[in-house]
Amino acid sequence: MGARPLLNRRLAGMGTTIFAEMSALATATGSINLGQGFPDTDGPEEVREAAVRALREGRGNQYPPGPGIPELRAAIAEHQQRFYGLTYDPDTEVLVTAGATEAIAASLLALLEPGDEVIAFEPFYDSYAACIAMAGATRVPLTLRQPEFRPDLDELRSLITPRTRLLLINTPHNPTGLVLNDDELAAIAQLAIEHDLLVITDEVYEHLVFTGTHHPLAALPGMRERTVSISSAGKTFSFTGWKVGWVTATPELVATVRTAKQYLTYVSAGPFQYAVADALRLPDDYFADFRADLLRKRDLLADGLSAAGFGVHQPEGTYFITTDITPLGEKDGIEFCRTLPERCGVVAIPNVVFYDNTEVGRSLVRFTFCKKDEVLQEAVSRLQRLGA
Numbered sequence: 346m347g348a349r350p351l352l353n354r355r356l357a358g359m360g361t362t363i364f365a366e367m368s369a370l371a372t373a374t375g376s377i378n379l380g381q382g383f384p385d386t387d388g389p390e391e392v393r394e395a396a397v398r399a400l401r402e403g404r405g406n407q408y409p410p411g412p413g414i415p416e417l418r419a420a421i422a423e424h425q426q427r428f429y430g431l432t433y434d435p436d437t438e439v440l441v442t443a444g445a446t447e448a449i450a451a452s453l454l455a456l457l458e459p460g461d462e463v464i465a466f467e468p469f470y471d472s473y474a475a476c477i478a479m480a481g482a483t484r485v486p487l488t489l490r491q492p493e494f495r496p497d498l499d500e501l502r503s504l505i506t507p508r509t510r511l512l513l514i515n516t517p518h519n520p521t522g523l524v525l526n527d528d529e530l531a532a533i534a535q536l537a538i539e540h541d542l543l544v545i546t547d548e549v550y551e552h553l554v555f556t557g558t559h560h561p562l563a564a565l566p567g568m569r570e571r572t573v574s575i576s577s578a579g580k581t582f583s584f585t586g587w588k589v590g591w592v593t594a595t596p597e598l599v600a601t602v603r604t605a606k607q608y609l610t611y612v613s614a615g616p617f618q619y620a621v622a623d624a625l626r627l628p629d630d631y632f633a634d635f636r637a638d639l640l641r642k643r644d645l646l647a648d649g650l651s652a653a654g655f656g657v658h659q660p661e662g663t664y665f666i667t668t669d670i671t672p673l674g675e676k677d678g679i680e681f682c683r684t685l686p687e688r689c690g691v692v693a694i695p696n697v698v699f700y701d702n703t704e705v706g707r708s709l710v711r712f713t714f715c716k717k718d719e720v721l722q723e724a725v726s727r728l729q730r731l732g733a
């Protein structure tokens with residue numbers, strides 16, 4: 346095979362994702378998995394039944410239409426109207442993807458040229474770095490710093506160069522739980538317009554906002570025409586395994602993203618699309634109860650982690666809590682997470698893997714709270730034995 350590395354150099358060093366690595370560690374050690382963000386309880390029974398029905402009735406068992414089934418595209422457009430007052434044409438302005446992951450990949454691959462720069466909040470969700478690299482572009486971090494993890498908007502301005510092609514914004518933000526406020530959204534929009542930048546917004550945690558409200562950037566004046574909005578059914582309906590995501594944007598942007606999507610998965614799994622169409626039309630109570638339930642779990646885990654001696658950063662959104670392990674006398678999140686299963690039977694994620702700037706993220710560790718109360722309680726009592 347010669348001396349040439351097998352792996353494309355753009356993916357060098359990207360190995361196994363931290364989520365897969367840590368979930369495997371949890372399984373191997375029988376630990377409580379507060380690492381990878383997936384719920385331990387499935388979403389609404391009627392939504393699960395809708396998938397079974399579609400499958401039995403032979404709806405979606407053969408290749409569904411490339412842009413997604415019309416029922417789901419209509420439901421996505423209705424959802425954007427109902428929650429944000431945003432009007433999208435289901436035929437030309439909505440694209441169904443294999444999870445938000447594919448929407449991110451297709452958008453970046455379709456919109457970027459080699460040499461382009463992409464500004465994104467650091468810590469980055471892991472697939473951003475990989476997809477920017479696969480597109481031959483360069484990531485430019487806007488580091489969110491402790492204690493508040495809010496973006497420095499002057500710094501954002503200073504990072505923009507003639508090569509900047511797009512801003513990749515994630516709000517609510519994984520892993521810090523930051524939710525951009527109105528001033529921050531307005532400042533980002535102003536910079537995007539002033540410098541004629543495209544914007545991709547990853548809003549998969551749109552229904553998990555505990556402080557303030559989620560406002561899509563696309564709803565700000567001058568933003569609809571330059572914004573690719575991305576979301577997914579995985580988080581909102583607790584079916585992360587179904588991998589149904591979507592893009593809403595102008596016809597030109599959707600057609601551009603679709604061009605790449607066609608050659609990634611061609612289409613996404615059919616029967617689940619019918620079920621997600623039903624899920625998006627659930628009454629407001631569903632969304633309110635889901636949020637209230639997760640808020641309670643957030644407080645349960647945050648209190649427990651504080652009592653165990655962690656430095657706790659209270660998230661405004663998502664189902665993750667970022668902690669600092671320095672108060673426990675620890676420095677290195679990777680070392681801490683690798684040994685946590687043997688020390689107390691819990692798995693977490695070292696945030697440093699989401700940083701280029703590794704010194705900034707070294708002592709930060711993320712825990713998820715999308716688990717049953719008794720699981721969170723047991724995890725907390727195990728973690729409280731750490732310092733003993």
Ligand code: PMP
Pocket residue numbers: 443444445446447470515519547549576577578579585588589590
């Ligand atoms: N973006 C963020 C910020 C995420 O946390 C996740 C995790 N699931 C995704 C995208 C991917 O979503 P999906 O599972 O729908 O591909």
Ligand code: GLN
Pocket residue numbers: 362364365380381382383519
């Ligand atoms: N989004 C989830 C997390 O951040 C996991 C998704 C994945 O495994 N790629 O934990």
